[in-house]
Amino acid sequence: MSSSSSCTNILSFLLTFIVFVLPARAHQSRGACFTSIISFGNSLADTGNLLFILNKSGSVSQVPYYGETFFHHPTGRFSDGRIIADFIANAVGLPFLAPYLPHYGDGRSFKKGVNFAVGGATALNDDFFDKKGIKLVAKNISLDVQLKWFKEFLPLMCSSKEECEDKLSSALFLMGEIGGNDFNHPFFQGRSFEEVRTFVPSVINAISSAITVVVELGAKTLLVPGNFPLGCISAYLSIFHVSNVEDYYEETGCIKWLNEFSKYYNQLLIKELDHLRKMHPYTTIIYADYYQALITIYQSPEKYGFQCSPLGACCGCGGLYNYNSSCMCGESGSTMCMEPSRYVQWDGVHLTEAAYRNIATGLLGGKYTNPPFTETCSLLEPIGNLE
Numbered sequence: 565m566s567s568s569s570s571c572t573n574i575l576s577f578l579l580t581f582i583v584f585v586l587p588a589r590a591h592q593s594r595g596a597c598f599t600s601i602i603s604f605g606n607s608l609a610d611t612g613n614l615l616f617i618l619n620k621s622g623s624v625s626q627v628p629y630y631g632e633t634f635f636h637h638p639t640g641r642f643s644d645g646r647i648i649a650d651f652i653a654n655a656v657g658l659p660f661l662a663p664y665l666p667h668y669g670d671g672r673s674f675k676k677g678v679n680f681a682v683g684g685a686t687a688l689n690d691d692f693f694d695k696k697g698i699k700l701v702a703k704n705i706s707l708d709v710q711l712k713w714f715k716e717f718l719p720l721m722c723s724s725k726e727e728c729e730d731k732l733s734s735a736l737f738l739m740g741e742i743g744g745n746d747f748n749h750p751f752f753q754g755r756s757f758e759e760v761r762t763f764v765p766s767v768i769n770a771i772s773s774a775i776t777v778v779v780e781l782g783a784k785t786l787l788v789p790g791n792f793p794l795g796c797i798s799a800y801l802s803i804f805h806v807s808n809v810e811d812y813y814e815e816t817g818c819i820k821w822l823n824e825f826s827k828y829y830n831q832l833l834i835k836e837l838d839h840l841r842k843m844h845p846y847t848t849i850i851y852a853d854y855y856q857a858l859i860t861i862y863q864s865p866e867k868y869g870f871q872c873s874p875l876g877a878c879c880g881c882g883g884l885y886n887y888n889s890s891c892m893c894g895e896s897g898s899t900m901c902m903e904p905s906r907y908v909q910w911d912g913v914h915l916t917e918a919a920y921r922n923i924a925t926g927l928l929g930g931k932y933t934n935p936p937f938t939e940t941c942s943l944l945e946p947i948g949n950l951e
């Protein structure tokens with residue numbers, strides 16, 4: 565399904581390396597751009613909140629394979645290693661983001677940042693899905709709830725309105741990825757394209773309201789990611805597999821209608837961010853183009869060090885694209901690939917550390933951010949090395 569013509573060019577990989585990594589090395593000043601990072605989102609950004617919720621009874625045993633590459637144990641990140649937020653944090657000279665729930669009430673853990681993102685979280689509130697009979701992974705973790713946690717948390721960070729505005733104005737806000745699950749949950753539960761498409765404006769509204777809340781509290785710099793090309797994700801490829809080749813892009817092997825859905829969502833998000841920029845002219849609202857950052861990898865995987873046909877997951881129980889919803893990565897019967905650094909997809913829904921590193925490099929280099937991230941912060945540390 566995917567062509568092999570794009571799978572040759574090691575030279576352009578090296579050129580990319582030189583162009584995007586070396587200029588960053590030239591700068592020496594550490595942590596000059598932001599004093600902290602404050603993050604909201606779902607499993608693409610979670611660094612341990614869902615694991616804490618699921619393990620409140622202490623009954624969750626070690627989940628194999630997750631965290632294997634970098635941390636060598638499961639941390640609650642949905643990857644074999646670091647995620648995009650980890651690479652961003654390190655690049656701006658800040659430590660990995662402490663998850664809020666496990667360190668609740670402990671101000672010292674959050675000096676340089678705090679992460680409210682929870683795996684499974686939606687932008688819309690639970691009742692939206694409850695009314696429609698759509699099941700959620702966990703209750704009461706939506707974006708609105710994460711904002712409530714943030715407001716509860718603020719007194720740990722600052723004690724007067726002025727001090728809070730000051731602290732928040734020097735923080736980098738990661739607003740997402742959030743919204744993807746508002747579509748994943750219904751799509752995976754068999755809801756139609758027509759129905760799920762009607763959710764899009766409400767999801768955009770929820771994200772826009774959250775941005776407005778943090779801006780009014782004092783946020784000055786926000787990074788807001790769009791959605792990945794859903795038609796390239798192993799779980800979608802497996803669940804929506806059809807034999808009609810017309811439904812797939814010849815170049816990448818991704819499913820057309822699902823990528824069109826992501827593009828539609830991203831267009832509306834971009835439009836809303838334009839509107840927000842007009843409302844808040846002294847705030848920098850950066851769009852992070854996750855779609856383009858990932859599709860570029862699928863268009864020439866070898867150029868970025870990945871295997872030639874990268875649509876299958878590294879960790880799973882076999883089957884189409886190595887994704888099976890009744891036997892997922894970490895469950896008994898699952899195995900992990902030998903070389904996760906050559907895979908884009910980790911468990912069928914989330915990506916590998918190698919893919920996240922690549923995406924983060926593109927975002928921080930300014931290639932997939934608008935306005936370019938480098939205009940806000942060019943004092944970047946080199947992206948963490950491979951081991």
Ligand SMILES: *[C@@H]1O[C@H](CO)[C@@H](O)[C@H](O)[C@H]1NC(C)=O
Pocket residue numbers: 615619621622623624625626627638
């Ligand atoms: C769950 O909690 C128990 C008890 O605190 C702990 O021993 C165990 O390692 C935790 N599981 C995971 C996967 O973190």
Ligand SMILES: *[C@@H]1O[C@H](CO)[C@@H](O)[C@H](O)[C@H]1NC(C)=O
Pocket residue numbers: 704709712713
């Ligand atoms: C949801 O979480 C919020 C904030 O932590 C809390 O105030 C509320 O009682 C919770 N609601 C439910 C239904 O658990």
Ligand SMILES: *[C@@H]1O[C@H](CO)[C@@H](O)[C@H](O)[C@H]1NC(C)=O
Pocket residue numbers: 881882883884888889890891897
């Ligand atoms: C998915 O996993 C279940 C449980 O292990 C197994 O019974 C089923 O055959 C698998 N399906 C495919 C298509 O591999």
